[in-house]
Amino acid sequence: MSNNRMRTDVILIGAGIMSATLGTLLKELAPDWEITVFERLADAGDESSNEWNNAGTGHAALCELNYTVEKPDGSIDISKAIKINEQFNVSLQFWSYLVKSKLIDHPQDFIMPLPHMSLVQGEKNVAFLKKRFEALASNPLFEGMEFSDDPKKLQEWVPLIMKDRTLNEPIAATRIESGTDVNFGALTRMLFDHLKRKHVDIRYKHHVDDMKRTSDGSWELKVRNLDSGTVERHVAKFVFIGAGGGSLHLLQKSGIPEGKGIGGFPVSGIFMVCNNPDVVEQHHAKVYGKAKVGAPPMSVPHLDTRFIDNKKSLLFGPFAGFSPKFLKNGSMLDLITSVKPHNLLTMLAAGVKNMSLTNYLIQQVMLSKEQRMEELREFVPSARSEDWDLIVAGQRVQVIKDTEAGGKGTLQFGTEVVSAADGSIAALLGASPGASTAVHVMLEVITRCFPERMTEWEPKIKEMIPSYGVPLMKNPGLLREIHASAARTLGLSEGMPLPMA
């Protein structure tokens, strides 16, 4: 190997929450491994993980109605809600471990307790919410959830939403105090600061252009230094593509067969933000509604209290939109250059199948501020235009692939790990439930890519995540202990259930 190639054990592409989490886990499991990170932007957590580019919901299925669907027999399927809640509990445990071990501090800078609520109007929706509540409330994971269809109670829970509201149809809500608002941008930066202290080589303004396998099965990356314009070659035995919207192109460059036939469809997000303290003070919750007919699941409207830089604000949205860019700081050519001979038919099939989604997104892009205000007024009837500003959030690239259930060109709304059979490279695609489940997803990367190490690493993983391998739903005692510990270390005491006496 020539001298200008730099060798390291692990390369992480992208400095978002996923690489931050994987790097931190690996440094705990294999402290001697050398890790290099390449990030095209000037800082960590500036794309989707940035606090203003996502909604900061700690997704634990406490309020998102799209995680519980009504089955044809009228019963509610809560399996997805259970899965996501279990996964969020994995994140909570890992973050608690990081604080307890003093690897990061000031948890209040990245996580705050905040009630999570679902709110619906109309007889049919109220009946659905009640059934959903009954299906969840008896499950230990959702302990403490309350339901009310009494406007007086709702006035107490969400005064801003009830103010000036004409009640000409039934209205109901569920509320649970153990929800959270998470500043994923701050958490990402904290984790990268920690990695820097652990001597991880973090190179900002470095764009990974290309990659190829070397004769010994390692990966050689062609990396462009965006300041000097010089091209560097870096080699590692393991590469994680945590490039967010940039992951699909890099996966395609790797040429691994597992990456063939996959396409991506970008959906952008726009929020409205309110900084008027008089309005902000009247609301204290994340309140999720029901998605409009034809809207993709990530466009469920919600009104959130946000805690960013010790300041409270309100966020409403997201309004979906269309831009061919795969990253907020990406290129208008991203979508077109992601179409390859191996995914062309899949992409065409997805285009035909999703005409209504495309129309919906185009309609959303065309909305004027006043039209967006009208949608906001369905939540906050008293909202005044002058109190609310539009902000452009991040891009979410939805995975398109052929599936047995959905057929050719099925649009997926989840998060997906794609890895080579030999575990030498893995990529994360998709964006939902996203950052909230980063720890679970990165543990999946580790399990898939380092199977031979798992016996050795398991005790450490269990120290960091006591519920590792154990469904919490079936272990209410452990669940209570974990919540009590998270409440203490992360300052979430407001709503976490207390341990059994």
Ligand SMILES: Cc1cc2nc3c(=O)[nH]c(=O)nc-3n(C[C@H](O)[C@H](O)[C@H](O)COP(=O)(O)OP(=O)(O)OC[C@H]3O[C@@H](n4cnc5c(N)ncnc54)[C@H](O)[C@@H]3O)c2cc1C
């Ligand atoms: C509108 C919106 C709302 C959301 N709301 C929530 C929410 O409420 N809760 C939640 O849990 N999740 C939410 N998400 C999802 C969440 O933000 C993402 O899942 C998460 O931030 C993805 O992290 P990441 O590290 O994979 O990607 P990113 O944070 O996007 O990081 C990827 C990094 O890779 C870099 N990069 C890309 N290509 C290259 C290259 N070739 N070379 C070097 N660097 C490269 C980018 O510059 C970027 O910094 C939301 C997302 C959006 C867009």
